[in-house]
Amino acid sequence: MKPALIKAGHWLLNALLPRACAHCGLDLHYLDALPLCPACRAALEPLPELHCAACGLPLEAGGRACYDCRGGRPRPLALARSAFVFNPQLRSLVHAFKYGAREDLAGYLAGEMCAALERFPELAPYNFCAAVPLHPAKARQRGFNQAELLAAALAARSNLFHLRNAAARVKNTPSQTSLSKKDRRTNMAEAFRVEKPELVRGRRILLVDDVATTLATLEALAAELLRAGAKSVAAYTLAREP
Numbered sequence: 001m002k003p004a005l006i007k008a009g010h011w012l013l014n015a016l017l018p019r020a021c022a023h024c025g026l027d028l029h030y031l032d033a034l035p036l037c038p039a040c041r042a043a044l045e046p047l048p049e050l051h052c053a054a055c056g057l058p059l060e061a062g063g064r065a066c067y068d069c070r071g072g073r074p075r076p077l078a079l080a081r082s083a084f085v086f087n088p089q090l091r092s093l094v095h096a097f098k099y100g101a102r103e104d105l106a107g108y109l110a111g112e113m114c115a116a117l118e119r120f121p122e123l124a125p126y127n128f129c130a131a132v133p134l135h136p137a138k139a140r141q142r143g144f145n146q147a148e149l150l151a152a153a154l155a156a157r158s159n160l161f162h163l164r165n166a167a168a169r170v171k172n173t174p175s176q177t178s179l180s181k182k183d184r185r186t187n188m189a190e191a192f193r194v195e196k197p198e199l200v201r202g203r204r205i206l207l208v209d210d211v212a213t214t215l216a217t218l219e220a221l222a223a224e225l226l227r228a229g230a231k232s233v234a235a236y237t238l239a240r241e242p
Helices: 003-016 038-042 088-099 105-117 136-142 146-158 181-187 216-227
Strands: 080-085 128-131 167-169 192-194 204-212 232-240
Touching: 080 105, 088 105, 088 204, 088 232, 105 146, 105 232, 128 146, 146 204, 167 216, 192 216, 204 216, 216 232
Parallel strands: 080 232, 128 204, 204 232
Antiparallel strands: 167 192
């Protein structure tokens, strides 16, 4: 098909079904396939260079470790990194993805994660990736697992081996949103089970999820993977709550 006809087709489709920025609602240009307007895309905040070397939490005053990671106590997660800070623009995009049935956003978001991955050479030894699983009841309600979509798309773009269904969520935990850090850890106790230890044993595994807050969910899953024989477990998320 000729470029002029393709361009005309995009214009007609946008006239019939206009697209708006996922954050500010501004009409998007008919040739712009991205989900945010230029201003909102420019407002996305990459994880700053000043971040905790262990958990990836942004640090305002510098230093190597955040308060919780000082002292070097052993943790299931070897390290955690994120592509972006979870600011309002990204929050709108993630909410559209998870709760607005926008499965089509997985490719765009994974592409952004792939581009940011180059900033974190410390994650290079992790050749296998696995998504944080959803409980079957929540998966049926939502229709998909957003972490699984991100992991699959990231693996395809980053030459990672995607470990599908290596673990399962066996405890339908309540939302973590309103819980304290301590209660989040209690909430996640015994929430996961490794279903396919043969996929895990002896491997360095990168856990993939959309947003990291206290890391309670990621640490609970990492602990189960280590018990099943994983050599090391790290985490890489789209966003990190500051």
